[in-house]
Amino acid sequence: MKNVLVFITDGFADWEAGYVTAELNKPGSGYKVKTIAIDSNTKTSMGGLKVIPDYSLQGFLFKLTFEMLIIPGGTGWKEEKNQQVKKLVDVCFEKGIPVAAICDATTFLGYHGFLNQHRHTGNSLPYLKEEAPNYKGEKKYIEAQSVSDGCLITANGSAAIEFSRDILGKLNVLEGEELGEWYDLFKKGFSKS
Known part of the structure; x- marks a missing residue:
């Protein structure tokens, strides 16, 4: 079983990774979702869900293998x-481990220079530039719901489904027509009206 880490904070947007974590934890996916935070204290999501992290940065063994870091x-x-x-994102980029960030987590990446060399998106270019004064990646910014470029996936805050689709594709959990059908189901629903 391969691990995928989800970094959580107090106030994390629980729905932004909800679609993809449910798919990754399904039997037969080959993946197991684990949570990590700055410490081992319980984190409370924006929706009031209380989560005890599996790992903390304080005691994290950076030699632990994982396939992706998801940052809501x-x-x-x-x-x-x-x-x-x-520090964990640095390790991911050094080792070629994919990083997937959505909403204000993309702003965090922009602030620390992780977006400068990759095509990416975020909540908006003006927002990214205002909230991340160190950001220098405007030439690589794409106005899109979700952007996947090499080992980086970014999405705006309204793109939880597109974000999940790109992660599932990157990890080969769903592919081709099956991935398209999954996306259509959650984007359009059962009813075509």
Whole structure:
């Protein structure tokens, strides 16, 4: 079983990774979702869900193997303490481990220069430039729901389904027509009206 890590903060946007974590944890996917946070204290999502992290950055063994790091947005990204995850993102980029970030987690990546060399998106280009003053990747910015470029997936805050589709494709959990059908089901529903 391969691990996928989801970085959580107090105030994480639980729905932004909800579609993809449910698919990754299905029997037969080959993956298991594990959570990581800056410490081992229980984190409360924007929706009030309380999650005890599987791992903390304080005791994390960086030799642990995992296939992807997923970073949801939420209200915690303006807190200085959550910037500690930069060390884990550095390791991912050094080792070629895919990083998938949505909403304000893309702003975190922009602030630390991770977007400068990759095609990416975020909540909007003006927002990214305002909230991440160190951001220098405007030439690589794409106005899209979700963008996948090499080992980086980024999405705006309204794109949980597109974000999930790109992650499922990157990890080869669903492919081709099956992935398209999954996306259509969650984007359009059962009813065609």
